[in-house]
Structure formats: structure tokens, C-alpha cells
Amino acid sequence: MKAKVLLSLILLCGGLAAPTARAGDAASAVSPVPAACELPSYLLTSESQLPKVAEAVKAGRPLDILVIGSRSTTIPSSESSSYPARMEVILKEKLPPSEVVRVSVEIQSKKTAEETASTFVKLMEAKTPTLVIWQTGTVDAIRSIDPDEFRGAVTEGVVALQKAGADVVLMNLQYSPRTETMISAQPFLDNMRVVAQEHDIPLFDRFAIMRQWNDQGQFDLFSPSRGPELAKQVHDCLGRALAQFVIDAAHLEPAQQQN
Amino acid sequence: MTIADQVTGSTIAGTAGATPAGTKSRAAAPAITLPAIGERELRLDLFRGLALWLIFIDHLPTSLLTWFTIRNYGFSDATEIFIFISGYTAAFVYGRAMLESGVVIATARIMRRVWQIYVAHVFLFTIFLAEISYVATRFENPLYTEEMGIMDFLKQPDVTIVQALLLRFRPVNMDVLPLYIVLMLALPVILWSMKWKPDVTLGLSVVLYAVTWEYDLYFSAYPNGFWAFNPLAWQLLFVFGAWCALGGARRMSRILASPVTMWIAIAYLVAAFYVTLTWYVPQLSQFMPKRIEQWMYPIDKTDLDVLRFTHFLALAALTVRFLPRDWPGLKSRWLRPLILCGQHSLEIFCLGVFLAFAGHFVLAEVSGGAAMHALISLSGILIMWGVAWIISWYKRVADKSGAKTKNAVGNADLAGGG
Numbered sequence: 001m002k003a004k005v006l007l008s009l010i011l012l013c014g015g016l017a018a019p020t021a022r023a024g025d026a027a028s029a030v031s032p033v034p035a036a037c038e039l040p041s042y043l044l045t046s047e048s049q050l051p052k053v054a055e056a057v058k059a060g061r062p063l064d065i066l067v068i069g070s071r072s073t074t075i076p077s078s079e080s081s082s083y084p085a086r087m088e089v090i091l092k093e094k095l096p097p098s099e100v101v102r103v104s105v106e107i108q109s110k111k112t113a114e115e116t117a118s119t120f121v122k123l124m125e126a127k128t129p130t131l132v133i134w135q136t137g138t139v140d141a142i143r144s145i146d147p148d149e150f151r152g153a154v155t156e157g158v159v160a161l162q163k164a165g166a167d168v169v170l171m172n173l174q175y176s177p178r179t180e181t182m183i184s185a186q187p188f189l190d191n192m193r194v195v196a197q198e199h200d201i202p203l204f205d206r207f208a209i210m211r212q213w214n215d216q217g218q219f220d221l222f223s224p225s226r227g228p229e230l231a232k233q234v235h236d237c238l239g240r241a242l243a244q245f246v247i248d249a250a251h252l253e254p255a256q257q258q259n
Numbered sequence: 260m261t262i263a264d265q266v267t268g269s270t271i272a273g274t275a276g277a278t279p280a281g282t283k284s285r286a287a288a289p290a291i292t293l294p295a296i297g298e299r300e301l302r303l304d305l306f307r308g309l310a311l312w313l314i315f316i317d318h319l320p321t322s323l324l325t326w327f328t329i330r331n332y333g334f335s336d337a338t339e340i341f342i343f344i345s346g347y348t349a350a351f352v353y354g355r356a357m358l359e360s361g362v363v364i365a366t367a368r369i370m371r372r373v374w375q376i377y378v379a380h381v382f383l384f385t386i387f388l389a390e391i392s393y394v395a396t397r398f399e400n401p402l403y404t405e406e407m408g409i410m411d412f413l414k415q416p417d418v419t420i421v422q423a424l425l426l427r428f429r430p431v432n433m434d435v436l437p438l439y440i441v442l443m444l445a446l447p448v449i450l451w452s453m454k455w456k457p458d459v460t461l462g463l464s465v466v467l468y469a470v471t472w473e474y475d476l477y478f479s480a481y482p483n484g485f486w487a488f489n490p491l492a493w494q495l496l497f498v499f500g501a502w503c504a505l506g507g508a509r510r511m512s513r514i515l516a517s518p519v520t521m522w523i524a525i526a527y528l529v530a531a532f533y534v535t536l537t538w539y540v541p542q543l544s545q546f547m548p549k550r551i552e553q554w555m556y557p558i559d560k561t562d563l564d565v566l567r568f569t570h571f572l573a574l575a576a577l578t579v580r581f582l583p584r585d586w587p588g589l590k591s592r593w594l595r596p597l598i599l600c601g602q603h604s605l606e607i608f609c610l611g612v613f614l615a616f617a618g619h620f621v622l623a624e625v626s627g628g629a630a631m632h633a634l635i636s637l638s639g640i641l642i643m644w645g646v647a648w649i650i651s652w653y654k655r656v657a658d659k660s661g662a663k664t665k666n667a668v669g670n671a672d673l674a675g676g677g
Contacts, residue, residue: 110408144483151557
């Protein structure tokens with residue numbers, strides 16, 4: 001028994017020591033980002049990989065990214081400031097100039113994961129993206145869909161996207177402190193994590209990221225302001241984080257910057 | 260005066276002084292034995308009070324204090340403690356009533372209690388409606404247009420409010436009372452069956468739990484989905500609490516005292532702690548074998564996952580072992596606030612839910628800083644303590660003046676929960 005306790009302690013210490021070392025390396029590698037966007041590196045890394053993205057970039061083929069989302073994918077009346085558009089700009093900056101990056105957005109507003117997933121076969125016939133970023137969960141949480149059904153729907157969707165030959169990144173809900181007492185996000189966050197683990201695909205933890213910003217005081221997400229400024233800044237940071245996340249998961253960093 | 264009233268007599272433990280183990284007169288019952296009369300289990304009050312505080316803190320947005328709640332250190336959380344103790348105390352009080360005055364009277368008293376809990380639930384729902392309506396009209400941050408979809412239900416109050424009265428529409432954080440109402444509704448049957456054969460009753464409860472898992476039984480909710488706490492699964496904890504109260508705990512005492520049990524419990528808690536650690540320190544998850552992860556996740560709260568149940572058992576086993584019934588600390592002034600809150604659990608629970616709503620509101624409207632957060636948590640707990648104190652004080656005064664005229668209505672308070 002003692003041995004077991006000891007073993008877990010050793011693992012624990014190892015686990016705590018390793019990431020700090022990694023964080024140090026990563027910090028020096030990223031290009032300057034606005035202070036408001038700063039995040040601990042573990043929120044931007046994933047163990048799962050994006051082999052098709054890596055392959056496409058290596059072969060010099062264009063990188064087609066499809067963002068499937070809902071109303072929180074965009075900012076009303078300022079499309080070009082939304083996170084997919086910001087991600088596109090940052091990716092173009094970071095990847096070699098010869099690389100063609102095209103980002104398209106498919107908004108399925110007020111649709112649950114199940115309803116959205118049912119459109120994937122047709123959608124993927126029409127577009128043949130290298131990478132699909134599927135942002136989902138909010139509508140399901142609002143309607144308090146059975147979390148098991150939700151997990152089934154996300155699994156189905158992910159499988160359909162993979163079958164169509166794309167890499168997949170899952171993106172979870174926004175952190176929304178105002179509605180925290182009204183929307184129960186946790187089961188949906190948990191189930192998305194499970195699906196990502198089961199299918200070995202990267203999960204972009206939008207919820208944890210936004211909560212980090214709010215907790216650290218980088219953004220005041222309680223703000224009732226009606227203007228689009230806050231939304232623009234948050235989306236800018238999300239776009240940057242997402243670009244970094246994709247680059248990291250596909251191991252696209254230039255050789256000298258790698259660990 | 261009935262025996263239940265004598266239990267009431269020592270409600271104010273410490274002042275009234277719980278009768279020590281001297282009076283070990285037990286009700287002579289065929290199958291179940293009740294603990295000695297007049298002894299109020301202060302440990303139950305203590306941990307129920309603790310559960311109430313933790314539930315309050317868990318309902319507030321995450322802050323530093325959240326790290327003191329047990330859900331961060333293992334699978335189970337305050338809800339388990341709460342339901343178990345509610346089962347225990349309900350069986351203790353109404354089980355005695357059933358032996359003393361018969362099934363009909365006991366059932367009537369239980370129904371009276373169910374009504375109180377129902378009214379409390381409706382009251383909380385009204386407060387929720389007020390809050391959500393306020394936010395719906397005042398908050399228009401373009402970042403969150405999608406999340407505002409939650410307000411859609413306000414468009415059809417005719418359906419929503421009726422569904423809420425039927426306990427089918429339950430907003431976030433309002434799931435515990437409906438669960439408790441259903442469990443209390445089943446209590447007459449549980450007690451009646453316990454009176455006959457406690458072990459068979461517990462066995463039936465386990466069977467219902469297993470069947471629920473096997474066939475995926477659930478209570479449907481409005482507009483869709485199901486109850487966040489499935490009563491068909493959570494009844495296991497409630498019935499187990501009742502079983503312990505009616506003599507099961509005594510019969511298990513040898514198992515609980517064994518060092519083997521202790522080490523198994525410790526090992527399990529350590530393992531659970533390690534697993535929870537991987538949620539908060541994601542870097543650690545690389546040390547979790549994928550196969551174990553796939554077997555273990557998701558750890559289902561709705562259906563009271565076996566991992567959660569066993570985690571609670573391990574916690575309870577260690578608590579019973581290291582915190583004896585006659586531990587002098589239970590009478591200390593420092594634990595009084597917790598014990599007081601635990602003794603008026605329905606009122607304090609409702610107050611806690613309300614304070615959590617109010618706390619959210621202050622955080623949103625005034626400021627969301629860490630200092631404000633700490634202040635809200637702290638003042639919430641102080642308010643809970645203060646109100647619990649006032650209720651005890653009032654009860655004492657009312658009991659004194661009404662003792663001569665008032666007949667035995669029983670002590671719903673001890674049976675509390677809520």
C-alpha cells in the first residue's frame with residue numbers, strides 16, 4: 001500500500017515538474033501577442049494531433065479550414081472581427097507565405113449537436129476541408145439535452161467528419177458568468193472532453209480559456225456593455241489562441257522553434 | 260409526550276445536553292432497532308451543516324473558497340452527504356413515529372413534510388424567475404447573444420410555470436429539492452418495508468438501482484432531457500441512510516472498525532484524489548492509462564455513479580472511525596455554527612440557494628473582484644449561521660410557551676433535509 005502511495009507521489013512530482021519546463025520553452029517560441037490574450041501554455045496544447053493538416057502544409061497544398069458553429073461563432077454585424085476571421089489572419093501570418101489558407105464558416109444557429117451532425121454528410125460533400133473546427137454544446141446546454149444523447153450526437157458528428165477525410169478539432173462552450181446560474185455547462189463540457197479523448201482529437205477548451213481571462217482580470221466578462229468592443233477583443237484573442245492551437249497540434253512550428 | 264418530542268427536547272444540543280449513553284432503552288421492535296432515546300446524533304447535524312455550506316459555495320461562481328469543497332478532492336460531493344443524512348434522520352424520526360403511532364399517522368406526518376419542501380421549492384422558483392427576468396431585460400452583451408437563448412422560456416410562461424409546479428421544469432441549482440420531495444414521498448413505503456425486513460428493503464433498493472442503470476430508467480423533464488438527479492438511482496443513498504439509522508450502522512460496526520476497511524477506504528480516497536487531480540492539472544493526465552480513462556468516464560452524477568457512491572462510503576467509513584459519537588469537539592463553540600445550520604436544514608438550504616442567486620447578482624452588478632467574492636462567500640455563511648441561530652431561538656421560545664397546550668406534532672426539523 002505504501003508503495004502505491006509513494007508511486008502516485010512520484011508521478012505527481014514528475015507531472016508538476018515536466019510542464020513547467022515545457023511552458024518555459026513555449027513562452028520563448030510564440031510571437032508577441034497582446035497582453036490581454038495571454039494564456040498558460042497548457043490551454044493551447046493538445047496531445048492529439050492533426051496529421052492531415054501537417055501533411056497538407058508539408059506538401060504545400062492549400063489549407064482549407066471549415067468552422068462549423070452557432071451564433072457565438074460570430075459577432076453580430078462585424079463578421080471580420082469574429083474568431084474564424086481572426087484565426088485566418090494569424091495563420092497566414094505564421095505559416096510560410098506560400099501557404100494558401102482558406103477559412104469558411106458554416107453557422108447553424110439554434111441547432112443542437114444532433115441536428116447539426118445530421119447535415120455533415122452533405123456538407124462535407126459540398127466542401128472538402130482539410131480541417132473542421134466544430135464548435136458546439138451551447139444550444140444543447142440551453143435546452144438541457146440529455147448529456148448521453150449529446151455525447152452520442154457529438155461522436156456521430158466527429159465520425160462523419162473523419163470519414164469524409166478531415167482532421168477535426170472540437171471547440172466547447174463559451175464561459176458566460178452571467179448565465180452561470182441558468183445554464184448548466186458542466187455535463188456538456190465533460191462529454192465533449194470524453195469524445196475528444198475517445199477519438200484522439202484535439203479539444204480547444206474555449207470555456208477554460210475564457211474563464212482564465214475573466215479570473216485573471218484580462219477581460220471582464222460580466223460586463224453588461226452593449227457595444228461590440230469587448231466581443232471584438234475576445235474574438236481576436238480566441239482567433240489567436242485557436243491559430244496557435246492548430247499550429248501546435250499539427251506540429252507546424254518552424255524547426256528551430258521546436259523543443 | 261411522544262418519544263419524538265423527547266428528541267426535540269435536545270434539539271439545542273449543548274444547552275440541553277444530549278443524554279449520554281446511560282439511557283440505552285431501545286424500542287422493542289421485531290426487525291429494527293432504534294438508537295437510544297434522547298440522543299441527538301450531533302455528527303449528523305455537523306456534516307449536514309457542512310454539506311449545506313459546501314452546496315452554497317459550489318453554487319457561487321468558482322473562487323478560492325471553491326477549492327475547499329470536497330468535490331475537488333474526489334468523486335462524491337456535498338449532495339451525497341446531504342441525501343444520506345436526510346435518509347438517516349428521516350428514518351430515525353418517522354420510523355419511530357411509525358412504531359409508536361402506526362403507519363397512517365406516520366404517513367400523514369411525512370406528507371406534511373413533503374408539502375413544506377414543495378412550498379420551499381416553489382418559493383425558490385419564484386426568486387429564480389425574478390432574477391432571470393431581470394437579466395433578460397438588462398443584459399445585452401453582444402458576446403453572449405447565443406446564451407441569451409435561455410430566456411426563450413419566458414415567452415411561454417403558461418407552459419413553463421405549470422411545468423415548474425409539476426417539478427418537471429427545474430432551472431439550474433434547483434434540482435435537490437425535487438429529488439428530496441420524491442424520496443420523501445416514497446418514505447412511507449420504505450419505512451413500512453424496513454419495519455418488516457430491513458435487509459430485504461436495502462436489497463430491493465440495490466435492485467432498483469441496478470435496474471435503473473441496466474434499462475436506463477429516468478424521470479423526464481421539461482422542455483426535454485431528464486431530472487439532473489435521477490431519484491431512481493439516488494434512492495439507494497437515501498435508503499442506505501435509513502437502513503443505517505434503523506440498526507444497520509450498529510450491525511456494521513465490526514466491519515467499520517476493521518483495519519482492512521480503513522486501508523481500503525484510504526487507498527480508494529487517494530486513488531480518487533489522484534484522478535481528480537488530473538482534471539485540474541491537465542499535464543498529469545498523461546500518466547492516466549487510456550484504458551482506465553475509457554472505463555471510468557464519464558462519472559455520472561445524474562445516476563449516482565458507483566464510483567461516487569463508493570467514494571461516499573469510503574469517506575463515511577473513515578469519518579465514523581476517526582470521529583467518535585462522543586467526541587468532545589462536537590460540543591465546542593467552534594462547531595456550533597455548523598451544527599446549528601445542520602439542525603435546520605430545509606430553511607438553511609433554501610436560504611443558501613437564495614444567497615447564491617443574490618451573490619451572483621452582486622458579483623454581476625457591483626464588481627466581480629476576488630475580494631468581493633470572498634466577502635460574499637463569507638457573509639453568506641454568516642447569514643446562514645445567524646438565521647439558523649434565530650430559528651433555534653424561536654423554536655426554544657415557542658416550545659417553552661406552547662409545551663403545555665401543544666400536542667405532539669413531531670419534530671420535522673430533525674427529519675429535516677431539504
